[in-house]
Amino acid sequence: MTYKTIYLQHDNLRLSAMVQGPENGPVAMLVHGFPDTPHSWNGVADGLAQAGYLVVRPWLRGYTPGSVSPSAAYDPFNAGLDLLAWRHLFQGREVHLVGHDWGAVAGMAAAATDPQAWTTLSLLAIPPFQKVERAWRLLPKQLVLSAYMLEMQSASAPARLVDNQFGRIRAFWNSWSPGWKYAESEIQPVFDAFSNSGVAWAATRYYRSLFTLHHAPTRSIYALSRKPLKVPTLVLAGENDGCMQAALLEPMVDARYFPKGVRSCTLRGCGHFLQAEQPGAVLQELLAHLRGQDRIH
Template identity: 70%
Template sequence: MMSNTQILQRDQLDLSALVDYPEIEYAPGGIGNSPVAMLVHGFPDTPHSWGKVAQGLVQAGYTVVRPWLRGYTPASVKHGASYDPYTAGLDLLAWRDMFAGRKVHLVGHDWGAVAAMAAVATQANAWETLSLLAIPPFQRVERAWRLLPRQMVMSQYMLEMQAASAPVKLAANQFGRVRALWSSWSPGWKFTNSDIDPVLEAFSNPKVAWAATRYYRSLFTLHRVATRSIYASSRKPLNVPTLAMAGQDDGCMQAALLNVMIEPTCFPRGIRSEILSNCGHFLHAEQPDAVLSKLLAHFDAQ
């Protein structure tokens, strides 16, 4: 597997992505038209958590693109820039344009899943398939009312992120808050230093920690066009074959929300859901083999 870092200039920001190539891409006479899998991370996370899934996809013949969400690298932080899932979804479409003429499968986890849904709602024909990890589709969120009391308790951290002090608190006490989020969201996962170190390195930069918290603040700024676009796009049908996955033990977003909120008519080309047992929020890092198998089956079915 050969990898490099690509830069995309957009909105006066330098966005970055890891790109992993299968052997056919760089072997003598390589044709350079392998299908593409775009894997998008969430919070608090980086593209590195996709490592094992990416390796498996490359071995299966896919070029793998792992973008950093805007704001998760110092060169993509600028006061006055927008940090919200709708704008991040437009970034994904810009990354997709770099692979014109190829089939591109879009996979998102956490905020990456929300950005992915925004990208599909904006331009469905750009994508071959959509896969959502740990986040349910939102078109029928009102159906989840019986689960909302528990979910509101689980989602209290979102209010915490509204505070001006939130970026500093994420890094305080040797990143105790970041470690606590990982532990409570994936309670059965004994993550190692190598798993979490890329996240701690990213959040050691105060600019990155600031930008990452802006995604949560964007949910409450209804005076902004981008915020209104988030909610408008979340109601739109997603006209691509879709796979939705969740971990049974997710401590951030209840797995039960998945089947409650899915409305098949909002997915004209079909949707399938999978709940992984003995798995939490970071399912692609906890059970990469299971996630890889389900992704490949989803891609190959199209």
């Protein structure tokens, strides 16, 4: 299915989004993560559009040349504010927010900041963090899986992402989604995006922002991560996720922090990029979640 590109000027950045589907349908906003682009949502987006949703796929700030600026902040708190700015384009409409990886973290920030803005929230590959301390038995393994975050702190990290024909990015895809035989056409949009040195630089800044507690956005994202999410929420994980282990869901999803309800599900036979690996299964779970709330509203 074809899409058009729309633009939004926000925070002195030119943000971009891919849009497809019926103009008068409820809105499904699909947000990508790292190292990724909105293209990984292709199969899910087509299915949602065919089901009657207007599908909006924003690029995270910093992932397009127009949204790269040395004076801008690249962190999930500001990315969440971007999502709220996109949402304001659809005043009076139901908007379902779906995020993967950094898109999920930004989605949680946006939902915690303004829960009334969203009809539903769906999180892929990232669990909610309100009760992260409950996962202490899993933390040794998770620290190993998350060691790449320290790599992202280096000034040489942007160059390393693109060296050897994007070998580091390919290694992330291979280890985070083990066994996934993706086509070159599926990873090529990521190579195209990261071939811009500004994009590679901005993408690594998200990881650096996790450790800058002297910056207000970093303190804000940690504060927001502890807040209840007052939006009906779906949490999906891939059984073989090599980045964020699926076993985190059980201890970290606490229904008391989801007064509008929460459901979690682990998809068998897929890894971190579950929306690209198993778009049909993800679409089925999303439609059940979205349609349930559409009927309520």
